Amino acid sequence: xxxxxxxxxxxxxxxxxxxxxxxxxxxxxxxxxxxxxxxxxxxxxxxxxxxxxxxxxxxxxxxxxxxxxxxxxxxxxxxxxxxxxxxxxxxxxxxxxxxxxxxxxxxx
Amino acid sequence: xxxxxxxxxxxxxxxxxxxxxxxxxxxxxxxxxxxxxxxxxxxxxxxxxxxxxxxxxxxxxxxxxxxxxxxxxxxxxxxxxxxxxxxxxxxxxxxxxxxxxxxxxxxxxxxxxx
Numbered sequence: 001x002x003x004x005x006x007x008x009x010x011x012x013x014x015x016x017x018x019x020x021x022x023x024x025x026x027x028x029x030x031x032x033x034x035x036x037x038x039x040x041x042x043x044x045x046x047x048x049x050x051x052x053x054x055x056x057x058x059x060x061x062x063x064x065x066x067x068x069x070x071x072x073x074x075x076x077x078x079x080x081x082x083x084x085x086x087x088x089x090x091x092x093x094x095x096x097x098x099x100x101x102x103x104x105x106x107x108x
Numbered sequence: 109x110x111x112x113x114x115x116x117x118x119x120x121x122x123x124x125x126x127x128x129x130x131x132x133x134x135x136x137x138x139x140x141x142x143x144x145x146x147x148x149x150x151x152x153x154x155x156x157x158x159x160x161x162x163x164x165x166x167x168x169x170x171x172x173x174x175x176x177x178x179x180x181x182x183x184x185x186x187x188x189x190x191x192x193x194x195x196x197x198x199x200x201x202x203x204x205x206x207x208x209x210x211x212x213x214x215x216x217x218x219x220x221x222x
Contacts, residue, residue, distance in 0.1 A: 002150075009148070031208040042112075042198050042213025043151070050208065088150065092208055095166055096141065096200075100150035 003027065004089055004099035012105040016078050021102040023089030024071045030092065032072045034063055037086040037101070079106045110134050114199050114214035121189040121221045129184040129217050131199030137212070139205040140182040141166070142174065144195040145216075151198065157182055158205040189221045 005024045013019055023032065031050040035043035047056050049065035049072060056063045060083075062075040076083055088101045115130045133140065141156035153166030157176040171193060173185040182201075186193060197217045202209040 006150075033208075033211075035211075041215055042200070043211075044213070045210045048208055048210070090151075090211075092206075095153055095156055095164075096211060097153065097167070098143075098151040100148055 002100065003093060003097050004091060006087075006089060006099035006102050008102060009100065010103050010105075012107065013079055015080055015106055015108050017106075018075070018077050019079060019104070020073055020075045021087055021104070022071065022073050023099055025091070026070065027091075027093070028069050030069070032065055032069075033090045034072070034074055035088045035090060035098075037088060038084075043086075043088055076104075079104075081106045081108050112199055112201055112212050112214040114197075114217050116217060117215070118218050119220070121186075121219065123190060123221060125189050126185070126187050127189065129186075129197055129199075129219075131182045131184065131214060132180050133182075133199075133201040133212070134180065135201065135203075135212065136179060137201035137203055138179070139202045139209070140176065141200050141211075142172070142182070142184045143198045143200065144168065144193075145198060146195050154184065154197075156205075186219075191221045193219065194221045195219060 033048045034046045037043040047063045052067045052069045054065045060077045086101045090098045112133045142154040143151040155174040157163045199214045200211045
């Protein structure tokens, strides 16, 4: 059983659509991070959330940390082809652990 | 700004061969780590280091060795490569190891073991 469960595993949408991806766990964490990875590159940090219920916005991306600090969501408004990539959540649990990711494809 | 540099970018090995994946960072980061990425498995931690001379095992350490003689370098050694070690390997670093820090990743090494 993975520490972090991400869903959906794959998502393919048209440009302009909205979407939400999820990162869930049964454990409580002091913080949670979201990374985006493009083909042939390493992951790049998008955001860190630290407070239960916290909402952070990064242009068209909205990140929320669950009230109990066990889960998080990433919402993208009006998705664009440039949003295509693998979205990974990660937590510190004695060391840094990652979920398996959601692979998003945005078609023009 | 070099950041985290990994070499080589691609490597093909035969079963039983040994090799070292190189990782260097120029940000004076305390924490360095190695991950492997396999389809559907996400990033799995192999080994990590919280400073020069200090290393520890991660989630999947078997078949890999590491050492950290300097702050800048953190090589990963495969002593006897196996097909199960075919994967993409990423090195990452952060300023500290207290959690919640931004991880900086290299661009990866794609390793195939035949």
